[in-house]
Amino acid sequence: MKMTITKPAMKWFKREMELTEGDNLRFFVRVGGCSTVQDGFSLGMTVEAPAEPALSIQEEGITFFVEEKDIWFFENQDFTVKFSRNKDEIEFVHGN
Known part of the structure; x- marks a missing residue:
């Protein structure tokens, strides 16, 4: 499993x-929202220091991470964070 920004x-x-x-x-x-991975849940984002990171990468000196308690959401799938120009927002893409 890997994360890409x-x-x-x-x-x-x-x-x-x-x-x-x-x-x-x-x-x-977080509970609610839309997700193609887990019904009834979606991803949120917050600026904070890692406590128990299960997955992390560093891009341009910024660390992006998922805590151990949230890793279940990804079901061992790769995780890409991209920007949709059409929607003018961040999108999360999951897949192997």
Whole structure:
């Protein structure tokens, strides 16, 4: 299982969330919303330091991670964060 952040998504995070080198962004499971992975759940994002990261990557000095307690959501699938120009928002794509 791996996580990928596309270059357009990186630009969005820097612009919209004002992330800079040294920041940490957590992807977490929340109840409700839409997901193609788990019915009744979706992903949220928050800027915070990792406690027990199960999956993490660093891009341009920014750490993106998922905590151990939320890793079940991904069902051992790869996880890509991309920016949709059509929707003008971040999208999460899951798959092997």
